[in-house]
Amino acid sequence: MTVSVVIVDDHDVIRVGVRESLDDDISVIGEARDVESAVAEIRAKAPQVVILDVHLPGGTGGGALDVLAEVLHRPGAPRVLALSVSDAAEDVVATVRAGARGYVTKSISGPDLSDAVRRVATGDAVFSPRLAGFVLDAFGAAGGEVAAADEDLDKLTEREQEVMRLIARGYTYREVAEKLFISIKTVETHVGKVLHKLQLSNRHELAHWAAQRRIV
Amino acid sequence: MTVSVVIVDDHDVIRVGVRESLDDDISVIGEARDVESAVAEIRAKAPQVVILDVHLPGGTGGGALDVLAEVLHRPGAPRVLALSVSDAAEDVVATVRAGARGYVTKSISGPDLSDAVRRVATGDAVFSPRLAGFVLDAFGAAGGEVAAADEDLDKLTEREQEVMRLIARGYTYREVAEKLFISIKTVETHVGKVLHKLQLSNRHELAHWAAQRRIV
DNA sequence: GGTCGAATCAGGGGGTTCCCTCATGGTGGA
DNA sequence: TCCACCATGAGGGAACCCCCTGATTCGACC
Numbered sequence: 001m002t003v004s005v006v007i008v009d010d011h012d013v014i015r016v017g018v019r020e021s022l023d024d025d026i027s028v029i030g031e032a033r034d035v036e037s038a039v040a041e042i043r044a045k046a047p048q049v050v051i052l053d054v055h056l057p058g059g060t061g062g063g064a065l066d067v068l069a070e071v072l073h074r075p076g077a078p079r080v081l082a083l084s085v086s087d088a089a090e091d092v093v094a095t096v097r098a099g100a101r102g103y104v105t106k107s108i109s110g111p112d113l114s115d116a117v118r119r120v121a122t123g124d125a126v127f128s129p130r131l132a133g134f135v136l137d138a139f140g141a142a143g144g145e146v147a148a149a150d151e152d153l154d155k156l157t158e159r160e161q162e163v164m165r166l167i168a169r170g171y172t173y174r175e176v177a178e179k180l181f182i183s184i185k186t187v188e189t190h191v192g193k194v195l196h197k198l199q200l201s202n203r204h205e206l207a208h209w210a211a212q213r214r215i216v
Numbered sequence: 217m218t219v220s221v222v223i224v225d226d227h228d229v230i231r232v233g234v235r236e237s238l239d240d241d242i243s244v245i246g247e248a249r250d251v252e253s254a255v256a257e258i259r260a261k262a263p264q265v266v267i268l269d270v271h272l273p274g275g276t277g278g279g280a281l282d283v284l285a286e287v288l289h290r291p292g293a294p295r296v297l298a299l300s301v302s303d304a305a306e307d308v309v310a311t312v313r314a315g316a317r318g319y320v321t322k323s324i325s326g327p328d329l330s331d332a333v334r335r336v337a338t339g340d341a342v343f344s345p346r347l348a349g350f351v352l353d354a355f356g357a358a359g360g361e362v363a364a365a366d367e368d369l370d371k372l373t374e375r376e377q378e379v380m381r382l383i384a385r386g387y388t389y390r391e392v393a394e395k396l397f398i399s400i401k402t403v404e405t406h407v408g409k410v411l412h413k414l415q416l417s418n419r420h421e422l423a424h425w426a427a428q429r430r431i432v
Numbered sequence: 433g434g435t436c437g438a439a440t441c442a443g444g445g446g447g448t449t450c451c452c453t454c455a456t457g458g459t460g461g462a
Numbered sequence: 463t464c465c466a467c468c469a470t471g472a473g474g475g476a477a478c479c480c481c482c483t484g485a486t487t488c489g490a491c492c
Binding site: 010109110202 | 322
Binding site for chain 4: 373375376398399400401402404405406
């Protein structure tokens, strides 16, 4: 049985590499290099599997996550295999949360990639060995740090996130206040709430927290 | 005129992508996926150009730099075109310092990559537009931020470096003082000297400075 | 229509950070 | 020997950070 796929990656070189690496029983019926054309291409071609670059630029939610949001929540949705240079826990968990059925890094070999596509097409979940741990941690009983990453961020209101980002970049309260056209006291209030919600004790820990999650 | 190249990248997919993206007048005469086989392959095949992944794992100097060190300093050395997902200034400058004649990111198109290979083969230096600035900064008259990295660190005495590391990690003056068994005032003095010597204005910039140089 | 959360702002207090000057003792080179 | 540099430390001040209480406005929700 031939599996139909659409490849989404902004790098020409990598799209070519993936296309040429796939076995003959996998048919590439479309390609896209940005969020908009990916969504259009996937809807038009209705592939069984989408091979999706996690670090796709553009969109409002980080690229790949936008594509997943647009494409998955409708009947006949394809299975999505995420492809990434990164094996950072945050990326993996965020992508899987968004609905990806597999996550492999670009260090995968051609035959293994073809195998992963076939297995995702039949409904399996496919993860590189060292990534499986992250996923299990994130969805396991204990939850773990990684799983809490997105939920922690969700606890913050939009304004709090905005302030948090600036503080994490090292701006003083005064500078944040000037940037956002609010008073210093308001900035203090927001920062206080952020620190409390994230259970951090000062702005340095906040900067570290944000850096780990690639928020800054 | 046909240009001979060796492709060095630990990712199968990317090697395939590069190979398939290159024009017919560029002949891939060898490939390698780690430092040792890259050095051996380049010496054996003597290509005109080596396409080298900057983030090659293994070796003692960061992978790609080891390959450059081994290969360049002998007669008949090939021209090296660095290929990277990263456009971070540190990576670019370190690679160029080590002798690469070009640096392009993986977002390059197939035709542009072929063109870059041909130009490097003829002796040109090839840099993506936004990378050229880094290189010029680093080698220009003023020296530039990047080039000054190690020299800046050398300006600090051992004690100052010790204090600087702890401050960059977010310890308060009090905590640093307790850790080093000195008074807070001494810590203040050291920090003040560090900030002055590095021409930084506060501990946040110091943390950022240290993080960029992977000191912390 | 009352309640609740989000966003805004104020006052005040205690600790921290950064800068300035100044001082002492040790070490190592000219 | 003397000077330069380093490590140590003190005093004081201005600004900044963090926390506390308390307040108003506005929109959403039941």
